Amino acid sequence: MLNLGPGVSVPAAGTASSSAVRRLQKDYAKLMQDPVDGIKALPNEDNILEWHYCLRGSPDTPFYGGYYWGKVIFKENFPWSPPAITMITPNGRFQTNTRLCLSISDYHPESWNPGWTVSAILIGLHSFMNENSPAAGSIAGTPQDQRMYAAASKEFNVKYREFRRFFPQFVKDWTGVLPTPNEPNIAPTMLPEHAAPTGGAPNAAPNAPIVRGFGFDNNLPARNYYGA
Numbered sequence: 001m002l003n004l005g006p007g008v009s010v011p012a013a014g015t016a017s018s019s020a021v022r023r024l025q026k027d028y029a030k031l032m033q034d035p036v037d038g039i040k041a042l043p044n045e046d047n048i049l050e051w052h053y054c055l056r057g058s059p060d061t062p063f064y065g066g067y068y069w070g071k072v073i074f075k076e077n078f079p080w081s082p083p084a085i086t087m088i089t090p091n092g093r094f095q096t097n098t099r100l101c102l103s104i105s106d107y108h109p110e111s112w113n114p115g116w117t118v119s120a121i122l123i124g125l126h127s128f129m130n131e132n133s134p135a136a137g138s139i140a141g142t143p144q145d146q147r148m149y150a151a152a153s154k155e156f157n158v159k160y161r162e163f164r165r166f167f168p169q170f171v172k173d174w175t176g177v178l179p180t181p182n183e184p185n186i187a188p189t190m191l192p193e194h195a196a197p198t199g200g201a202p203n204a205a206p207n208a209p210i211v212r213g214f215g216f217d218n219n220l221p222a223r224n225y226y227g228a
Contacts, residue, residue, distance in 0.1 A: 010050045011076050020078040024048050027118040039122050049074045052166040055126050057150050062143040066150030069157050082112035092141025092149045093129050101136035159186040
């Protein structure tokens, strides 16, 4: 397994159940057919259980103008178990490379519903980013911090070969140059995380914030969203 940070690892390629592969393929096809504004996501072609996403900061928030890269790591038996969610780009809202404690993540399997798709998970994450609710993996960044990270996010992201591999069009749009796949990482200028963590406990907080709206009310039937 590849270690992505505290408590986060990627199941080995080829270990996904056939139902997980089918479901994630359907979710990806749905995301391509009906793209969500402000969200770009795709699976690792070498391991469908590892997805990379990039969220565009919402207008009228301190995150506007920022692009936030992260990973969603699915279990081998998805959709019957929830994924781990991490964010890589410094942002002033979440700790980086740390499992985020949400009702849609593996911190709280008791609140998970197998009907939630990849699109729905990322919509929920995007929405929760704009709130101020504390949770494990959150930090209490000031609006000034968050605007600073937003302004620096493109420069941070393009320094990483992995980002360039998954989001070459963003890199071309930002730099005017289409990246070469095997370029090494460029040492980033790391920004200080000024705000202290508000809930970075290694285990799940007892009362994780419930992500509401967008179908996250646990009223969906516990079945595959596509009826398969």
